[in-house]
Each structure stands twice: as C-alpha cells, then as structure tokens.
Amino acid sequence: MGKFVYFTSAEKRQANEVDLPSFLRDRGEKLLKAGREYRLVSDHSITVRGPMWYDHAARKGGRAISFVQQFYDKTYPEAVSILLGRDGQGIIPIAKQEPEPQEPKPFALPKPYLTMRRMYAYLTKHRCIDRDVVTAFVQEKLLYEDDPHHNCVFVGLDENGEARHAHLRSTGSQGKVFRINVEGSDIKHSFHKNGTDRSLYVFEAPIDLLSHITLYPAGWLEHSYVACCGTSIQPVLERLRQNPKLDTVYLCLDNDEAGEDACDGMLDTLEDMGYDVERLRPEGKDWNDDLQAKRGGHG
Numbered sequence: 001m002g003k004f005v006y007f008t009s010a011e012k013r014q015a016n017e018v019d020l021p022s023f024l025r026d027r028g029e030k031l032l033k034a035g036r037e038y039r040l041v042s043d044h045s046i047t048v049r050g051p052m053w054y055d056h057a058a059r060k061g062g063r064a065i066s067f068v069q070q071f072y073d074k075t076y077p078e079a080v081s082i083l084l085g086r087d088g089q090g091i092i093p094i095a096k097q098e099p100e101p102q103e104p105k106p107f108a109l110p111k112p113y114l115t116m117r118r119m120y121a122y123l124t125k126h127r128c129i130d131r132d133v134v135t136a137f138v139q140e141k142l143l144y145e146d147d148p149h150h151n152c153v154f155v156g157l158d159e160n161g162e163a164r165h166a167h168l169r170s171t172g173s174q175g176k177v178f179r180i181n182v183e184g185s186d187i188k189h190s191f192h193k194n195g196t197d198r199s200l201y202v203f204e205a206p207i208d209l210l211s212h213i214t215l216y217p218a219g220w221l222e223h224s225y226v227a228c229c230g231t232s233i234q235p236v237l238e239r240l241r242q243n244p245k246l247d248t249v250y251l252c253l254d255n256d257e258a259g260e261d262a263c264d265g266m267l268d269t270l271e272d273m274g275y276d277v278e279r280l281r282p283e284g285k286d287w288n289d290d291l292q293a294k295r296g297g298h299g
Contacts (some may be wrong), residue, residue, distance in 0.1 A: 003087045007042070007080050015083035018064040020048035035187035035234065044180050045185035046071075047230065054230055054258065056179050059286075061231065061258045069297070107184030109163050110146035110153055119152050122171035127207055127288055128295040130214045137210070142191065145171075151178065154191040154206040154227065156235075159242055164189035167206055167229045179205075181229055187236040192226040200224045200243075201250045201280075202236050202266070203287070204259065211287040212252060215294070231262035233269060240275070248276045 007015075021031055021038045031040040036047040045057035054061030055070075068079035085128045109246055116138065137143040142155045146168070154239040156165030165185040170178035181187070191206045197219075203209040213220045224246060228235045231253065240246055249270055253259035270277045282290045 007077075007084075009083060012065075012080060015080045016063045016065050017051045018054055018083045019050055020064055020067060021050075024048065024066070032183070032184045032263075034181070034183075034185070035232070037187070037232065044183075056181070056230055057177060059179075059254065059258070060256065062261075105183045107164065107166075107182065107186070109149070109155065109166055110149075110168070110182065113145045113147040113150060116145040118150045118171050119143075123152065123207070123210065126171075127211070128214070128291050129207070129210045130217070133210055133213050133217075133220075137193070140193070142193070152206075154229075156189040156191045158189050159185075165191070165229075167191055167227070169205075169207065179186070187229070187232055188234040190227060190229045190235040192235065192239060193224065194243065195222050195224040197222040197224075198245055198247045199250065200226065200236070200239055200248070201252055203227045204231060204254050204262075205254050205269070205286070205288075207230065208252070208254075208287040211291040215287065215291055216240075231258060233262075233266050236266060240273075246275075248278070250278050250280050252280045252282075252287065255282050256285055 012273050016231045024031060024040070031038040031048075032041060034047055037047040039068045040046045040048070046053060046055050048067070051064045052061065053063075053067040064083055065076065068074050068082055069076060072079070072082070074082065120131065120134060123134050124131050134143065142157070144152050144153050144155075145151070145234070150171050151168040152171060153168070154167040155163050156167075158164045164184040165187065167190065168178065168180050170288060191209070201209070201212065201214065201223055203225070204227065209227045213225070224239060224243065226235050226239050236249070251266055253263050267277050267279070284290050284293060
C-alpha cells in the first residue's frame with residue numbers, strides 16, 4: 001500500500017492552479033504556440049493553457065493535477081507532490097511564464113485528393129450523417145478529403161472568405177483515432193457556418209455539428225453553427241463579433257466532465273455579455289453517439 005500523504009485544501013488548490021506551460025517547459029518539454037494555447041511537440045493532440053489541458057484525440061481534459069496523473073502516470077498524492085515541488089525539482093511557478101518563442105509555421109490547407117469517396121463513405125456510412133448535409137458543406141468549400149492520408153478536412157474561413165483554420169479527422173476505423181488542428185491554424189476561425197436568424201449552436205467537434213443537423217434538420221440553413229475543435233470560447237466570441245444580430249447561444253458541448261466545465265465557463269461569460277444562453281445536452285456522450293444510437297451506426 002502506498003504511503004499516505006496529507007495535503008491541506010489550500011495545497012490541493014495551489015497544485016491544481018499550477019501553470020502547465022511553465023511546468024512542462026521546466027521539465028524539458030517543447031511547446032508550440034497555438035493561438036492562446038500551447039501544443040506539446042511530443043503529442044500534437046494535447047493543448048495546455050494556464051492550469052488547463054485538453055487531449056483532442058481522447059476528447060477529455062481537466063486541470064493540472066489530472067494532467068500529471070494522466071501523462072506522467074502518477075497517483076494523486078504523487079501528482080500533488082510534484083506540482084508543489086516536493087519531488088526535488090523545486091517549486092513550480094503559478095504565475096504564467098511564456099515559453100521561449102518559436103517561429104510559427106505558416107498556415108496552409110492540406111492538398112485535396114482527386115475524389116472525396118472515402119470521406120463521404122466515412123461520414124455517411126460510419127458516422128450516419130445525411131449525405132445532403134455533407135454535400136452542403138462541400139459545396140461551400142468547408143469540407144474535403146486530403147491527399148495522401150484521406151483525412152476529412154474541416155475548413156474555417158475568416159470574414160474575407162480566406163481559409164485560416166483546418167481540423168483533420170482520420171477516416172480509418174482501425175487503430176488510434178487521429179484528430180488535430182493543422183499547424184498555424186487560428187482557433188477563432190474554426191469550422192463554422194453562418195445563418196440568417198439570431199441563433200448560434202456551439203459544438204466541440206465538427207462531426208457533432210454535422211450530426212446535430214442530421215438529427216434536427218428543421219430550419220438548419222437559417223441557424224449559425226460553430227465547432228470549437230476543442231473547448232475554447234474564442235471561436236464563439238468571433239462568431240458573435242462578426243454577426244451582431246446573434247442574440248441566442250445554444251451550448252451543445254459533450255455530455256462529460258470537460259464539456260460541462262467548458263459550458264459553465266462559456267455560460268458565465270456569454271450571459272455577462274448579455275446573450276441568452278441555453279445548454280443542449282446529448283443523451284450519450286456526444287451528438288454523434290445520439291445519431292448512431294438512433295440509426296444503428298458502427299460507433
């Protein structure tokens with residue numbers, strides 16, 4: 001049995017507020033700037049900001065203690081001890097320290113493949129999304145299949161119609177799922193669709209956005225949608241900035257701890273800004289789970 005270690009409530013709070021970019025840099029990890037977040041060079045699916053982390057591949061996240069538990073394979077007492085500097089490596093600063101600047105790679109869209117056959121097969125057959133919904137986004141040049149990996153490419157445009165963001169999702173059903181934002185992407189311009197009415201629907205992943213439209217198609221062309229490709233509020237704020245007519249926000253993030261935490265933070269911010277905000281919660285973990293449960297998909 002492991003040795004019992006006592007921590008006060010204040011010590012636990014202090015450990016959970018440790019700045020992760022500083023913590024990782026002090027331990028030799030290399031980071032890349034990704035908007036207001038940082039991506040681990042060793043694992044591009046993981047982003048950190050302040051004491052918060054999010055794994056875009058596993059679609060889960062949390063604060064500093066759970067990060068150390070997860071990615072250094074430590075027990076809770078070990079993680080708290082490390083974050084408090086009791087492991088012989090000194091006190092980890094809570095005040096944010098900027099990692100040494102690295103030259104950002106210019107954003108560029110992946111090369112398109114000659115056809116979109118694999119992408120259509122994956123989204124319509126494996127994910128049960130309506131073909132007409134997929135085609136609508138393809139026609140708007142917001143979705144295509146890349147070459148040579150055959151990933152789904154979900155494109156985010158700025159107000160001038162220029163591509164500024166791209167999220168890749170593997171179409172293979174074997175092995176570890178591949179999800180990543182293309183290096184150099186501007187997170188505030190993530191995958192979205194502009195509508196004509198006053199409503200904005202907010203999702204974590206593009207596939208959940210398409211799944212929700214498939215589940216609830218009535219009036220979808222009039223609504224605005226955004227997939228944050230994570231849980232950052234920046235894409236939501238950009239949609240609201242560009243379209244002052246929007247006054248109602250539906251938070252459709254995942255039905256899990258990370259989704260609930262993100263919704264709580266977004267709700268407080270958006271209500272303080274004067275928006276009407278409503279939480280729409282899927283019955284399963286996410287909207288594609290709901291869609292597949294309804295249509296008997298492959299998962």
